Amino acid sequence: MTETQATKEKVSTAGASLLEARDLHVEFVARGRRARAVDGVNLSVGEGEIVALVGESGCGKTTLARTLLGLERPTSGEVRYGGAALDYGSKALKAYRRQVQLVLQDPTGSLNPRHTVYEAVAEGPRIHGLADEESAVASALSRAGLRPPERFFLRYPHELSGGQRQRVVIAGALALDPQVLVADEPVASLDASVRGEILALMLKLREELGLSALVVTHDLGLAWNIADRVAVMYLGRIVESGPVEQVLTAPRHPYTQALMSVLPESPERVVLTGEPPDPTRIPGGCRFHARCQILASGKAAEVGVDGKCRSELLDILPAVPVAQAACHYADVAG
Amino acid sequence: MSVLELDDVSVTYRIASGEVPAVRGVSLTLDSGAALGVAGESGSGKSTLAMALLRLLPRDARVDGRILLDGEDVLTMKWGRMRAVRWAEASIVFQGAQHGLNPVRKIGDQIAEPLLVHGLARPEAARKRVAELLDQVGLPAWRARSYPHELSGGQRQRVMIAMALACSPRLIIADEPTTALDVMVQAQVLTLIKDLVAEHGISLIMISHDLSVLADVCDRLAVMYAGRIVEQGPSGEVFHDARHPYSKALAAAFPTVGDPAARLAPRGLGGDPPDPMRLPTGCSFHPRCPVALDECATLDVELWSAGERRTAACVHVRAKEEAS
Numbered sequence: 001m002t003e004t005q006a007t008k009e010k011v012s013t014a015g016a017s018l019l020e021a022r023d024l025h026v027e028f029v030a031r032g033r034r035a036r037a038v039d040g041v042n043l044s045v046g047e048g049e050i051v052a053l054v055g056e057s058g059c060g061k062t063t064l065a066r067t068l069l070g071l072e073r074p075t076s077g078e079v080r081y082g083g084a085a086l087d088y089g090s091k092a093l094k095a096y097r098r099q100v101q102l103v104l105q106d107p108t109g110s111l112n113p114r115h116t117v118y119e120a121v122a123e124g125p126r127i128h129g130l131a132d133e134e135s136a137v138a139s140a141l142s143r144a145g146l147r148p149p150e151r152f153f154l155r156y157p158h159e160l161s162g163g164q165r166q167r168v169v170i171a172g173a174l175a176l177d178p179q180v181l182v183a184d185e186p187v188a189s190l191d192a193s194v195r196g197e198i199l200a201l202m203l204k205l206r207e208e209l210g211l212s213a214l215v216v217t218h219d220l221g222l223a224w225n226i227a228d229r230v231a232v233m234y235l236g237r238i239v240e241s242g243p244v245e246q247v248l249t250a251p252r253h254p255y256t257q258a259l260m261s262v263l264p265e266s267p268e269r270v271v272l273t274g275e276p277p278d279p280t281r282i283p284g285g286c287r288f289h290a291r292c293q294i295l296a297s298g299k300a301a302e303v304g305v306d307g308k309c310r311s312e313l314l315d316i317l318p319a320v321p322v323a324q325a326a327c328h329y330a331d332v333a334g
Numbered sequence: 335m336s337v338l339e340l341d342d343v344s345v346t347y348r349i350a351s352g353e354v355p356a357v358r359g360v361s362l363t364l365d366s367g368a369a370l371g372v373a374g375e376s377g378s379g380k381s382t383l384a385m386a387l388l389r390l391l392p393r394d395a396r397v398d399g400r401i402l403l404d405g406e407d408v409l410t411m412k413w414g415r416m417r418a419v420r421w422a423e424a425s426i427v428f429q430g431a432q433h434g435l436n437p438v439r440k441i442g443d444q445i446a447e448p449l450l451v452h453g454l455a456r457p458e459a460a461r462k463r464v465a466e467l468l469d470q471v472g473l474p475a476w477r478a479r480s481y482p483h484e485l486s487g488g489q490r491q492r493v494m495i496a497m498a499l500a501c502s503p504r505l506i507i508a509d510e511p512t513t514a515l516d517v518m519v520q521a522q523v524l525t526l527i528k529d530l531v532a533e534h535g536i537s538l539i540m541i542s543h544d545l546s547v548l549a550d551v552c553d554r555l556a557v558m559y560a561g562r563i564v565e566q567g568p569s570g571e572v573f574h575d576a577r578h579p580y581s582k583a584l585a586a587a588f589p590t591v592g593d594p595a596a597r598l599a600p601r602g603l604g605g606d607p608p609d610p611m612r613l614p615t616g617c618s619f620h621p622r623c624p625v626a627l628d629e630c631a632t633l634d635v636e637l638w639s640a641g642e643r644r645t646a647a648c649v650h651v652r653a654k655e656e657a658s
Contacts, residue, residue, distance in 0.1 A: 056516040057487075161606040162376065191375035192543045192587035196602020203598065218516050224591045225600040248591050262521035263591060264546035271521050 017044040017083075018212050019068060019100060019180050020319060024077035026060075026067050033280040037063040038074075039236030042319040045180060048206060050213045052223035052244070054259070055233035060279065064233070065182050065216045069102055098128055101173035105185035107165035111157040117141070117168050118153040124176045136175050143209070144171035145201055163194035170201065181205075181213045187222065199226050220259060224248055229321065232256045235287045236279055237316065242323025252325040254294040285310045286328060294329050303332045336402075337505050337537040338364040338387070338424075343399035345382050345391065354610050356382040358561040359399070366504070369531050369538040371548030371569060373584060374558035377607045380541050383558070384509050387539075388420050404504070421448040425498040427491075429510035434494050435482040441493050442468075442478025448500045467496040471526060488519030495526065499536075506530075508540045512547065524551055545581070546588045549573035557581045560608050560618040563637065567644030577646035579623050617649070625650060 026038040037060045045051045055061045066072040068079055070086055070093050079086040081096060101124075104110040111120055118137055125136045141149035144167040157165055166186070173181055186202070187195040203226055205211045215227060223230045223244055230248065231241040232255065240253035251257045258270040272291045277283065283290050289309045292300075300306040305328040314326040345357040357379040364370050374380040385391045387401060389408060401408040403424060411419065425448075428434050436444060445467055446460040455463055465475040471492040482490055491511060498506050508527065512520040528551055531538050542548050548555055548569065555572040557565040557580065565578040576582040583603040589596030605622040608614055614621050620630035630649060637645035638652040 056518055163606065191607075192545070192584050193375060193603035194606075196587050196600040197604065198602075199600035200602060203600070220517070220591050221589045221596075224593075225589055225596060226598065245597070259517060260591065262517055264550045264588075265590060269521065269525075271525055272518055273522075 016047055017319070018047050018049075018081065019214070020044040020080040021064065021068060022078050022080060022319070023316065024064070024067060024079065025075045026063050026072055027075045030280060035279040036236050036282055037279050038067060039279075039282065040077075040316040041233075041236075041238055042316060043231055043238060043241075044319040045212050045214050046321075047179075048210045048212055049229065050202070050206060050215065050227045052227035052230045053214060053216045053233060054218065054220060054223055054230055056218055058279070059233045060236040061216050061233050062184060065102075065184055065214065068214065069100060069182055070096055071102075094128070098176045099178055100180045100182060101176060101178040103170055103173045103181050103183040103186055106189045107162065107169045108157070108189070110169055111165060113157050115156075116153065117146075117155050117157075117160075120157075120168055121171045121175050124172060128176060130176075137171075140171040140175040141168075143174050143205065144168070145197075146171065161194075162190050163197055166190060166194070166198050167201070170198075174205070179212060181211055182216070183213060184216045185218070186215065188217070188219070196225075202226055220248060220263060232259070235277060235282055237287065237326065239288065239317075239327070240323075240325040241317060243321070246323040252323070252330040253288075253327045254292050254329070255288050256325075258293060285312055286314055286326075288327075299333075300329045303329065305329050305332055335366050336363045337366050337404060338362070338539070339400075339402040340387075341400040341402070343383070343386065343397065343401060345379070345386050346396045346398075348394045348396065352611060355613075356395075356561055356610060357386065360558075360561075360563055362556060362563070362566075364505070364537055364539060367531070367535045367537055368554065369540065369552040371545075371552035371555045372539060372541045372558060373543065373545050373548055373555060373581075375543050375584075375607055377560075377610070378558040379561040380558050381509055384426065384507050384539065384541055387507060388424060388426060389416055390426070418452070421498075421503065422452055422454070422501040423503050424505040424507065425501070425503045427494050427498045427506060427508040427511050429513050435490060437482050439481075440478065441480050441482065441485070445478070445493065445497050445500055448497065452501055454501055463500070464496075467499055470499065470530070471496045472522075486519075488515055488522060491515060491519075491523050492526065495523075495530075499530070499534075502534075503536070505537045505539070508538065510542050511540065513542070520547075527551060543584070544588055545573055545584045557584065560613060561610065562618070562647065564619065564648070565640070565644075565646040566637065567640065567646075571641075571644060577640045577644070577651050578619075578648045579625050579650075580619050581646075617647070 021041050021043045024038055024041045028035045028037055041064060053061050067074055121137045121140055122133055125133045130136050138149040141152055146152045146167050187198050227244050230244050231238045234255050240247060240256045251260055258272050261270040270293045286309045289295055294300050295309050300309050308328045317324050317326050340360055340362040343360045347354040347356055372380045386397050397409055442464045445464045449455040449460045464478050468475055468477055473492055512523050530536055540551055552569050555569040556563045559580050565581045572581060573585050576585050586601040603622055608618055616631045616633050617635045620626045633649060635647040637647045639655055640646040640651045
């Protein structure tokens with residue numbers, strides 16, 4: 001990495017940590033077995049920073065996002081916001097939700113078809129008893145790119161296009177003037193040409209309002225398009241994280257390498273067999289070792305870490321902005 | 335020899351408030367053993383077109399033109415013949431495999447159904463064929479005794495592909511076969527489809543809004559907008575060097591990771607696809623087009639030659655061809 005890139009990276013991630021997960025564990029009991037959905041995660045989102053949380057379905061990324069929103073209680077560890085641990089009292093939680101807002105995927109499913117755009121966006125301000133509801137709704141709509149806002153007040157979701165519906169969902173989140181948006185697959189259900197528009201809107205909101213965002217996605221192109229930092233999650237843990245330029249151009253964890261290799265146009269494919277494994281049966285040693293192409297190809301044995309891969313647990317990665325990977329092989333081979 | 339030939343095919347839905355032209359004059363040829371990708375957004379008519387190929391549209395849809403499957407016109411086929419053609423000569427893999435399978439019947443019985451219904455095998459032979467098909471799509475034979483809920487999304491999509499292969503069709507139509515699947519599972523399913531096309535000489539029509547996925551699997555691409563094909567050509571050329579501004583926008587929508595031009599610069603297309611009942615005059619794309627000229631609002635565009643085996647319906651392409 002060149003000197004100038006390094007400085008630029010420092011600037012974009014310099015904001016103080018705003019939302020943080022510390023040694024977070026979330027467990028569920030599924031069919032009599034304990035599922036460790038989030039199994040030790042440190043993650044921080046700085047002021048004005050966009051972090052992409054990437055992983056396959058079942059890796060725990062949605063559970064992590066829900067826990068950060070206070071919708072799920074951690075089994076152990078804590079969620080911190082603005083330097084203090086999250087208070088799960090109902091009043092404190094209500095106040096917290098003005099600061100940290102959720103943007104749902106699939107706007108068609110998350111908007112009530114019988115509510116007008118105005119009612120959909122006004123729900124938050126009403127619950128929180130905001131003084132000037134109408135101006136809050138109008139300003140949220142116009143910040144989400146629906147202008148002039150009055151023209152949209154009385155429209156119903158079915159009268160809008162997919163892109164407009166997603167803007168209404170985003171306006172609903174903006175109506176309370178939050179500091180952080182947590183967006184779960186914000187463009188997965190949108191058409192190709194609309195996708196870019198919505199992503200551009202998220203960048204604009206960061207620029208104009210200084211909003212931070214945690215974007216949960218399985219789409220590495222999305223991370224490349226808008227995120228400052230990326231965290232790759234596998235089976236309940238973050239296995240690699242760091243600045244997008246670094247992690248996505250020179251991934252060090254075999255899992256990230258495999259994810260990158262199946263993107264269209266990638267020269268050589270590493271198609272992992274099987275589905276992501278079961279959080280009720282997390283393998284010992286490195287949790288990825290059973291599917292790891294580096295271990296399977298004998299490369300890990302060449303540098304003498306194959307035994308470690310199978311038996312030695314890896315430390316939980318700390319919440320630091322620099323690039324890091326939880327991999328015995330990467331530790332030795334670089 | 336072409337497996338499928340579409341000649342000026344149009345599909346119009348009749349609804350209470352009038353007629354909705356969903357597909358407007360599409361002509362296409364698919365060679366034996368070739369893979370064609372049809373790209374477009376929701377409302378572009380791509381799925382309607384796919385359904386029209388096997389006459390799977392509802393009654394209120396009128397199909398005009400000619401659809402020749404192995405030289406035989408699908409639109410004038412007798413009902414019995416049509417039933418024989420489905421599955422046996424051409425089959426469809428739908429998006430959302432979750433909904434395509436019967437939740438209370440075992441996988442094996444569902445894969446065997448077309449074989450038994452078409453009288454192609456007796457129960458014992460059908461069981462053997464099911465095991466063979468499961469193997470082809472990379473699932474163990476004992477999965478035949480599983481119910482759909484016991485499988486993951488990727489496995490269910492494999493079962494759908496096994497069903498489509500059951501009667502050894504010459505043509506498979508895959509409508510967004512990997513939407514809603516994870517990247518890794520998507521890669522597994524795409525590799526499977528590519529191998530099947532290559533090894534069994536099956537012809538493929540694949541439909542998606544993701545140009546990068548289509549370019550990966552198909553030899554040729556056709557891009558649809560507002561019911562028409564706006565660009566056609568070899569997939570690499572269309573993806574990397576699109577001539578129509580709409581294809582360009584589609585190609586740019588999914589960035590190449592590592593491309594500095596896309597870093598912190600998502601590219602989209604302003605505006606929304608047109609309402610098919612109120613199509614813009616002239617070129618239907620002109621209200622959203624970044625390079626539209628005054629004449630685009632009135633000019634009737636058609637697919638002009640845009641190089642060898644390439645066509646594009648854009649006035650800029652015509653100008654370029656005339657100049658050269």
